[in-house]
Amino acid sequence: MRSRHGTWLRPTGVNPEEAAELLLRDLHSSTRGLSSAEAQRRLVQYGRNELTRRGGPRRPAELARQFTHPLALLLWLAAALLLIVGSTAVAAAVVLIIVLNAAFAFAQEVQAERAVEALAQYLPQRAKVIRDGASVETDAAELVPGDIVVIEEGDRIAADVRLLAGAIEADMSALTGESAPALRSAAILDVDVPVLRAHDLVFSGTNCTGGEARGVVFATGMASELGRIAALSERVVQDVSPLERQVRRVAWLIAAVSVVLALAFIPVATFGGGLSVLQAAAFAAGLLAGMVPEGLLPVITLALAVAVRALATRGALVKRLSAVETLGSTDVICTDKTGTLTENRMRPVAVWTPADLIDLERPGPATPPVTGPAARAAGRIAAACNNARLKPGEEASGDPTEVAVLLAAQALGADTDVDGREAGRRWQFHFEPELKLMSTIDRHGQDLMVHTKGAPESVLPRCTGLLDEHGRRVALDEAARTRITARVDAFAAEGLRVLALAQRSLPGGERPPHRRADAEHDLCFVGLIAMLDPPRPEVAEAVEHCRTAGIRIIVITGDHPLTAAAVARRVGITGEHPRTVTGDELDRLHEHRIAELVRDEPEIIFARASPEAKLHIADALRDQGHVVAMTGDGVNDAPALHRADIGVAMGRSGTDVAREASTMVLTDDNFASIVEAVRAGRRVYDNVRKFITYIFAHATPEVSAFLVFAASGGAVPLPLTILQILAFDVAGETMPALALSREPAEPGLMNRPPRPRSEGIIRAPMLVRAWFFLGVLVTALAMAGFFYVLLRAGWHPGAPTGPGEPLHHAYQQATTMTFLGMMAGQIGTAFAVRTQTASLRSVGVLSNRYLLAAVAGELVLAAVFVYTPTFQELLGTAALPASTLALLLPCPFLVWGADELRRRLVRWHGEWRAGRGVR
Structure with a gap:
C-alpha cells in the first residue's frame, strides 16, 4: 500500500x-x-x-462568455433602450447581431479545440x-x-x-x-x-x-x-493572455466613448433638433449600436483560428487561440538542446584509445579502420556492454546512445550478433543515473571479463590501469589521467557526447560478483567513443531570424557544458565564449543572483540544469518584463511550462503531462517551428491592428451623420437611418474585416524588435489615422453624395422629407447615396490599411484574394440592399440612376490614394530622421 x-x-x-x-x-x-x-x-x-479534466465540459461557460463580453453587454444595453422607446424592429436586429457574433466566435473556439484534440492523440x-x-x-x-x-x-x-x-x-x-x-x-x-x-x-x-x-x-x-x-497541474491558474487583456481594454474604451456620445446626443437632439425625449433616446440607442464594432470579436477569433490551423500544418499545435498573439510578443526563448536544436539521432564519429584516434566518418568501404589490440578491445566492450539490437536489413532498435555505441563496435570489427552476446553474458549491472555507469560480466574465451561503459568522470576514478598500444595493462598515472581528461574536453568542445570504456579480468573459476562495488573497481581504461547528435539543418536559419527579430535565445540543457556550448555556437546562438552555468552552480545561487545573470549576460547557457532551475529562470525573466517561451518534455518540466508565457512541449519525445501543461506542442520537436509560430503571432497582431483601424475608421461617418442632424437643429434630415447603419456594420463591414485577418505578412516583419509587454493594441497614431484621416475622408465623400442628391432634387434646409412629402423619395435616394458612399470609401479603407507604413505595391495589390472576394461580395450585398423591394422597405433605400452611381467609382481610389501619399510622407520622414541620427 x-x-x-x-x-x-x-x-x-x-x-x-x-x-x-x-x-x-x-x-x-x-x-x-x-x-x-x-x-x-x-x-x-x-x-x-x-487522463480526464476535472470540472466536466467547459463549452457552456465558453458560450456564455461570448454573450457577456463588454462589447456584447453594450449591444444588450442598446437593445434594451430601443425596446423601452418602442423601436422593436431595430432592437430585434441588434439582438440578432449579438447572437450571430456569439455563435460565430463560439464555433471558431470549438473548431480550434477539436483540432487540438485530433492532433494530440499520443497515448498508447x-x-x-x-x-x-x-x-x-x-x-x-x-x-x-x-x-x-x-x-x-x-x-x-x-x-x-x-x-x-x-x-x-x-x-x-x-x-x-x-x-x-x-x-x-x-x-x-x-x-x-x-x-x-x-x-x-x-x-x-x-x-x-x-x-x-x-x-x-x-x-x-x-x-x-x-x-x-496531471491533477496537480490543473491547480495552476493560467494568466490572461496579452491579447485578451488588450481586447478587453479596447472593448471598454469603445463602451466609454459610445455611452458618452449617446448620452450627449439626447440633450443636443432634444433642445437643438426639436425631438421628443423618446425620439432622442431612440436615436441615441441607434448611435450606441452603430458605434459598437460588431465584427471585432469574430474577426479576431477567425484571425487566431486561421493562424492555429496554419501552424498545425507546420508542426506547431497551439492549444489556445489567444496564445498565437502572445507568441508574437515573445522576446526570450528558453530551449532545450537534444531533439529541439539537434536531431536526437546519435551516430559515432570517433574512437580514441591511448594508441590512436580512429575516425569513423572517413569515406570508403565499411572495413575495420585498425586492427590494433586496443581498438579490438574497445570494439568488444562496446558490443558486449550493450542492449541495443543491430541486425542486417533491419532498423536498429534500442536506446539511441546504445545504438550509436553498437555502430561504433561494428565499425571496429567487433561481433554485434545479439544471440552471441546473450549467450556469453553472465550478469548485468544496469545503467544507474546516479553512477552514470553500466557494466556486464561476459565470457571471453575461457575467462570472465567485466565490461564497463559510462561517463568519463565516473569511469576514470574506478580505473587503476591503462591498456597500451601493445594490449598490455600498465599503471594509470596522473599524466595519463590528464591526457584522457584533455581528450574528453576536446571532444565535448566539438559538441560531441563522450563515453568511456573499461574492462577487468576476473580470476578463473571465481563466481561472478553480484554487487556493483565488487565488479566496478580496479578497472583498466581502454578508450573513448565520441558521438554526434547533429544540429537540425534548419535551426541555424531560424536562429538568425530570431537574432534579426530581437529575440534572445537561452539554452537550458542537461548535457555537458562544453557540448552545449559547442552546439549553441554551431547553430549561431552564441559566440566563441558564452557564459556557462552548471546545475550545481545554479542550485547554489540565490534568486537575485539568477536574475542578475539572465539580465547582465547576453550569451548564457545553463548546462546540467534541473527542472527546478528552469522554473527559477522563467520567474527571473518574467519578473524583468520579458515574454518567455520555454520548452520541456518531462513531467517535472510541467511547473516551468505553466509559469512561462508560452510553454512549448515536445510532441514526439514529450510526456502527456508536459503536453497538458504547455500552451503549444511541437509535433516535430523542431526549434524552427517555434520561430514560425513567433512569425505567425506577429502577423496576427499586425492584422488585428489593421482591421481595428479599418473598423474604427467607419465610426466617424456614422457618428457624423447624427451630428449633422443634431447640429442643424433638425433642418438637415438624418443622412443615415439606424437600420442602414446596422446593415452597414454587419453585412458590409464584416466581410472585408474577415479578409484582412488573412493578410500576408508585411516586408521586414522579423526585422522589428519585439513589442513591449505593456504596449497596447491601440495606439494614438492608429486612432488619428482611423478617426481623423481615413474616417474624415469617408465622411466627406459620403456627405457630399448625400447633399448632392438632395440639392439636385430641389431640397433646401428645413424642407420636409418625411413619408408622404414630395421630397421623401429624394431623401431615400440621398440616404442610399450616403450608405453606398460609405461602402465605397470602406473599400478604399480596406486596401489602405493593408500596410502600416509600406507601399501597397510591396505586398501586392491583388495578393489577398480573400479581400478581393470580400469586395465582390460587398458589392453584391449593396445591390441587394438597394434594388430588392424587401430591403428597400426594411432599410428605407431607393434605386439610384446610373449617372449618380458613377460618382461613387472614384471614392475607393481617393481614400486609398490619399493614405498611400500619407504613408509615403511617413517613410520619407523616417528616412530623414534616420539620416540625421535622430531617434
Missing part, C-alpha cells in the same frame, strides 16, 4: 513471490488474468484508463493483456486493476503495474526526468522506498526499452502516478 508520504510500504521479511501473491489476492486476480465479463464489470466500476492505443487465460490485444483505455499485462521491448506502458515475472529496462524520464533507462525486475523487492524508486513497479506513460515481463495492473487513469501529477 502507499503511504501518505509517497513510499511503498510492505511488511519486512516477505519475499517477492509472496508479495506478488498478496497483491493478486487483494486485487482478486490471478496469473491467468481476468475474465472478459469481470473486466467489463471493473471498467464500469473504475472507469476508462484515461493498444495493450497486451491476459484475458480468459489467453494473451490478447485490447484498447489501452480499457485496462482495469487486476489485469495481467505483457510488457515487451518498445511498448509504452499504459497503467501502473507491479511486475510478477521477468525484468525490463524502463525509460522513466516521463516521471523522473532521468533519460537513462532504469532496471525494473519482479525479483527485486524494496521496502519503505519512494514509489518511483521501487524496482518491481512500472508506471503509466513510461516506455520499455529492453527486456520482457508480466505484471498486474494496480492503478489506472487518474488514480495512476501520471494521473496524480
Whole structure:
C-alpha cells in the first residue's frame, strides 16, 4: 500500500513471490488474468484508463462568455433602450447581431479545440493483456486493476503495474526526468522506498526499452502516478493572455466613448433638433449600436483560428487561440538542446584509445579502420556492454546512445550478433543515473571479463590501469589521467557526447560478483567513443531570424557544458565564449543572483540544469518584463511550462503531462517551428491592428451623420437611418474585416524588435489615422453624395422629407447615396490599411484574394440592399440612376490614394530622421 508520504510500504521479511501473491489476492486476480465479463464489470466500476479534466465540459461557460463580453453587454444595453422607446424592429436586429457574433466566435473556439484534440492523440492505443487465460490485444483505455499485462521491448506502458515475472529496462524520464533507462525486475523487492524508486513497479506513460515481463495492473487513469501529477497541474491558474487583456481594454474604451456620445446626443437632439425625449433616446440607442464594432470579436477569433490551423500544418499545435498573439510578443526563448536544436539521432564519429584516434566518418568501404589490440578491445566492450539490437536489413532498435555505441563496435570489427552476446553474458549491472555507469560480466574465451561503459568522470576514478598500444595493462598515472581528461574536453568542445570504456579480468573459476562495488573497481581504461547528435539543418536559419527579430535565445540543457556550448555556437546562438552555468552552480545561487545573470549576460547557457532551475529562470525573466517561451518534455518540466508565457512541449519525445501543461506542442520537436509560430503571432497582431483601424475608421461617418442632424437643429434630415447603419456594420463591414485577418505578412516583419509587454493594441497614431484621416475622408465623400442628391432634387434646409412629402423619395435616394458612399470609401479603407507604413505595391495589390472576394461580395450585398423591394422597405433605400452611381467609382481610389501619399510622407520622414541620427 502507499503511504501518505509517497513510499511503498510492505511488511519486512516477505519475499517477492509472496508479495506478488498478496497483491493478486487483494486485487482478486490471478496469473491467468481476468475474465472478459469481470473486466467489463471493473471498467464500469473504475472507469476508462484515461487522463480526464476535472470540472466536466467547459463549452457552456465558453458560450456564455461570448454573450457577456463588454462589447456584447453594450449591444444588450442598446437593445434594451430601443425596446423601452418602442423601436422593436431595430432592437430585434441588434439582438440578432449579438447572437450571430456569439455563435460565430463560439464555433471558431470549438473548431480550434477539436483540432487540438485530433492532433494530440499520443497515448498508447493498444495493450497486451491476459484475458480468459489467453494473451490478447485490447484498447489501452480499457485496462482495469487486476489485469495481467505483457510488457515487451518498445511498448509504452499504459497503467501502473507491479511486475510478477521477468525484468525490463524502463525509460522513466516521463516521471523522473532521468533519460537513462532504469532496471525494473519482479525479483527485486524494496521496502519503505519512494514509489518511483521501487524496482518491481512500472508506471503509466513510461516506455520499455529492453527486456520482457508480466505484471498486474494496480492503478489506472487518474488514480495512476501520471494521473496524480496531471491533477496537480490543473491547480495552476493560467494568466490572461496579452491579447485578451488588450481586447478587453479596447472593448471598454469603445463602451466609454459610445455611452458618452449617446448620452450627449439626447440633450443636443432634444433642445437643438426639436425631438421628443423618446425620439432622442431612440436615436441615441441607434448611435450606441452603430458605434459598437460588431465584427471585432469574430474577426479576431477567425484571425487566431486561421493562424492555429496554419501552424498545425507546420508542426506547431497551439492549444489556445489567444496564445498565437502572445507568441508574437515573445522576446526570450528558453530551449532545450537534444531533439529541439539537434536531431536526437546519435551516430559515432570517433574512437580514441591511448594508441590512436580512429575516425569513423572517413569515406570508403565499411572495413575495420585498425586492427590494433586496443581498438579490438574497445570494439568488444562496446558490443558486449550493450542492449541495443543491430541486425542486417533491419532498423536498429534500442536506446539511441546504445545504438550509436553498437555502430561504433561494428565499425571496429567487433561481433554485434545479439544471440552471441546473450549467450556469453553472465550478469548485468544496469545503467544507474546516479553512477552514470553500466557494466556486464561476459565470457571471453575461457575467462570472465567485466565490461564497463559510462561517463568519463565516473569511469576514470574506478580505473587503476591503462591498456597500451601493445594490449598490455600498465599503471594509470596522473599524466595519463590528464591526457584522457584533455581528450574528453576536446571532444565535448566539438559538441560531441563522450563515453568511456573499461574492462577487468576476473580470476578463473571465481563466481561472478553480484554487487556493483565488487565488479566496478580496479578497472583498466581502454578508450573513448565520441558521438554526434547533429544540429537540425534548419535551426541555424531560424536562429538568425530570431537574432534579426530581437529575440534572445537561452539554452537550458542537461548535457555537458562544453557540448552545449559547442552546439549553441554551431547553430549561431552564441559566440566563441558564452557564459556557462552548471546545475550545481545554479542550485547554489540565490534568486537575485539568477536574475542578475539572465539580465547582465547576453550569451548564457545553463548546462546540467534541473527542472527546478528552469522554473527559477522563467520567474527571473518574467519578473524583468520579458515574454518567455520555454520548452520541456518531462513531467517535472510541467511547473516551468505553466509559469512561462508560452510553454512549448515536445510532441514526439514529450510526456502527456508536459503536453497538458504547455500552451503549444511541437509535433516535430523542431526549434524552427517555434520561430514560425513567433512569425505567425506577429502577423496576427499586425492584422488585428489593421482591421481595428479599418473598423474604427467607419465610426466617424456614422457618428457624423447624427451630428449633422443634431447640429442643424433638425433642418438637415438624418443622412443615415439606424437600420442602414446596422446593415452597414454587419453585412458590409464584416466581410472585408474577415479578409484582412488573412493578410500576408508585411516586408521586414522579423526585422522589428519585439513589442513591449505593456504596449497596447491601440495606439494614438492608429486612432488619428482611423478617426481623423481615413474616417474624415469617408465622411466627406459620403456627405457630399448625400447633399448632392438632395440639392439636385430641389431640397433646401428645413424642407420636409418625411413619408408622404414630395421630397421623401429624394431623401431615400440621398440616404442610399450616403450608405453606398460609405461602402465605397470602406473599400478604399480596406486596401489602405493593408500596410502600416509600406507601399501597397510591396505586398501586392491583388495578393489577398480573400479581400478581393470580400469586395465582390460587398458589392453584391449593396445591390441587394438597394434594388430588392424587401430591403428597400426594411432599410428605407431607393434605386439610384446610373449617372449618380458613377460618382461613387472614384471614392475607393481617393481614400486609398490619399493614405498611400500619407504613408509615403511617413517613410520619407523616417528616412530623414534616420539620416540625421535622430531617434
